[in-house]
Amino acid sequence: MRRRETRVMFRVVAAQLFTSLFVAACAWVIGGHRAALSSLLGGLACALPNGLFALNLARFGHGAASRAVQDGSGGARSEATSAYAVALLVGEFIKVALTIGLLVLIARMVRELVWPALIVGVIAVLSMQAAALVWR
Secondary structure (H helix, E strand, O other): HHHHHHHHHHHHHHHHHHHHHHHHHHHHHHHHHHHHHHHHHHHHHHHHHHHHHHHHHOOOOOOHHHHHHOOOOOHHHHHHHHHHHHHHHHHHHHHHHHHHHHHHHHHHOOOOOOOHHHHHHHHHHHHHHHHHHHHH
16 A cells, blocks of 8 residues: 555544544534533544554555565465455454444443434544545
8 A cells, every 4th residue: 555545544534533523512512511522422433443444454555565565476466455455345344343333332321412413423524534535
């Protein structure tokens, strides 16, 4: 994976974290501290798994690229590409499962959860991911 692609992934995650904080601040103004906490938790439940996913892809991508260059054969590149595709699919599955698990944990643990604020936080963070792809 090239450095530029790695930077883009981490910029998207940073934008998601900033969006989560911004939406939480707006929720605090509109609905108070419970709404802000709910919004922040919803946003972080999506942004943190995305950050772990980006970190894993960057780590795996650099290792696979260096192994392919060291070998020098076309077969190694094909194997590295296949391994990267598998890592991408497995990582995406883990990211979605972790996001769902965090949202379930939040729903069970936070007593006075403000559901509209949580949902707005989730939607805002997930929308930032799509918006970052468009701006790229």
